[in-house]
Amino acid sequence: MRLSVNPLVSGASWLYIWLFRGTPVLVQILFWGYISALYPRLSLGIPLGPQFVHFTANSVISPFVAGMLALGLNEGAYMAEIVRAGIISVEEGQTEAAQSLGMTRLQTMRRIVLPQAMRVIVPPTGNETISMLKTTSLVSVIAVTDLLYSVQLIYAVNYRTIPLLIVASIWYLIVTTLLSFGQYYLERYFGRGTARELPPTPLQRLRRSLSIRHGYYQITSIGPMVKAEAVHKRFGRLEVLKGVSLEVQPGEVVCMIGASGSGKSTFLRCINHLERIDAGRLWVDGRLVGYRQSGDKLYELRDAEVCRERSEIGMVFQRFNLFGHMTALENVIEAPIRVRKLRKRDAVAQGRSLLEQVGLADKIDNYPAQLSGGQQQRVAIARALAMKPKLMLFDEPTSALDPELVGEVLDVMKGLALDFQTTMIVVTHEMGFAREAADRVLMMDDGRIIEEGTPEHFFTAPREERTKQFLSAIL
Numbered sequence: 001m002r003l004s005v006n007p008l009v010s011g012a013s014w015l016y017i018w019l020f021r022g023t024p025v026l027v028q029i030l031f032w033g034y035i036s037a038l039y040p041r042l043s044l045g046i047p048l049g050p051q052f053v054h055f056t057a058n059s060v061i062s063p064f065v066a067g068m069l070a071l072g073l074n075e076g077a078y079m080a081e082i083v084r085a086g087i088i089s090v091e092e093g094q095t096e097a098a099q100s101l102g103m104t105r106l107q108t109m110r111r112i113v114l115p116q117a118m119r120v121i122v123p124p125t126g127n128e129t130i131s132m133l134k135t136t137s138l139v140s141v142i143a144v145t146d147l148l149y150s151v152q153l154i155y156a157v158n159y160r161t162i163p164l165l166i167v168a169s170i171w172y173l174i175v176t177t178l179l180s181f182g183q184y185y186l187e188r189y190f191g192r193g194t195a196r197e198l199p200p201t202p203l204q205r206l207r208r209s210l211s212i213r214h215g216y217y218q219i220t221s222i223g224p225m226v227k228a229e230a231v232h233k234r235f236g237r238l239e240v241l242k243g244v245s246l247e248v249q250p251g252e253v254v255c256m257i258g259a260s261g262s263g264k265s266t267f268l269r270c271i272n273h274l275e276r277i278d279a280g281r282l283w284v285d286g287r288l289v290g291y292r293q294s295g296d297k298l299y300e301l302r303d304a305e306v307c308r309e310r311s312e313i314g315m316v317f318q319r320f321n322l323f324g325h326m327t328a329l330e331n332v333i334e335a336p337i338r339v340r341k342l343r344k345r346d347a348v349a350q351g352r353s354l355l356e357q358v359g360l361a362d363k364i365d366n367y368p369a370q371l372s373g374g375q376q377q378r379v380a381i382a383r384a385l386a387m388k389p390k391l392m393l394f395d396e397p398t399s400a401l402d403p404e405l406v407g408e409v410l411d412v413m414k415g416l417a418l419d420f421q422t423t424m425i426v427v428t429h430e431m432g433f434a435r436e437a438a439d440r441v442l443m444m445d446d447g448r449i450i451e452e453g454t455p456e457h458f459f460t461a462p463r464e465e466r467t468k469q470f471l472s473a474i475l
């Protein structure tokens, strides 16, 4: 929950962890013990209004319950951190792949991230459980016999003990708070490079939520599958897309080439809203990506609506991003079942035939680690196709593959382009593929499309100097 995007939820869980991790267990036990002494009668109801239930505190918060409450809440705070450690250990590509299939945040967490986080969660949990068992024995000895006795003794004899305890706790809180800050920055330091972007600090998040931008746009006629109008995207001070405009018609296959760092991946990621654009407009199939219009204002769509849009756009990544804890078939049927609500039987039948189509009929029960790179990428293509997307995005699908495995993946993609008339945007430097399958080639340079034409045009008469340079380097 500390990782939640909702500032209220993450704030509350942060407070809980801060308080219960930061104060001595003994104080917590005493506190719960005291409650029964301080408030002999508890009631459940509306403040100042009718009260529904009355009971005496001692009957509810017995020493045993006090001990359990204290240890449980205390332990919960520790466990929360262990679970968080597991979650941040899961590679970011896994989340991206799940999102690109249209899975909601909750589904992604439950089905993809947590199962893989368990590897990291289980060992320290074992430790915690054992040490908790040991502590319980302590409490059972103290609490049942001495604790309540001493609490009542202290309470009866000396009221000043309570302030003393509170002062002690505050000191503990101060010290542990400082330590927590240290931990926070250590985590950020060692977490550098694990994510595309460091998560915002709480302060940045607050600032961001206060500055939701609104803009204006006109409805355009429905027609092209993808339409981009002066799309701008910046990462901090670096402007990565400097006004990209493009139309892709249904059934068209567009190849995008360009030097590394020119913004090709970023543009693809904008198309399915894995990245938010800073200016310009982007439509897929006549619908504005990631936003909704009301009057002439734009509002960002809710998670569920963004997921629905994404589920209609397939994406294949350079590094496959197959779900490591699922077999080939499970990878393919996951999103149809969870997102499209297909019956399992139908999803399996469809999954089998898709895997057959990409030439993997005999590998359906293999885990990704048991497949070659080319086979993994073909599973990834089948996984995207299982959602019956109206648009497929390929981000250098063959550049992580050994040369002899490139052909098998390109063959599958050619089949899609030529036999199934799928609308595709393919970032690739395989000019052979472009020549055979592409309707159009775009050259991207420094955040702009600087030249476009048929594959023939690029082979015979590229216009721009930059294009000539680039082509002579890759051909």
Ligand SMILES: Nc1ncnc2c1ncn2[C@@H]1O[C@H](COP(=O)(O)OP(=O)(O)O)[C@@H](O)[C@H]1O
Binding pocket: 196, 197, 235, 238, 240, 258, 259, 260, 261, 262, 263, 264, 265, 266, 267
């Ligand atoms: N999350 C990010 N934070 C900061 N800079 C980024 C991020 N993602 C990409 N970039 C930068 O944006 C530029 C374009 O990246 P990318 O779209 O991946 O290029 P390409 O796919 O054409 O190689 C690069 O200079 C890269 O360093």
Ligand SMILES: [Mg+2]
Binding pocket: 264, 265, 266, 395, 396
């Ligand atoms: Mg790239």
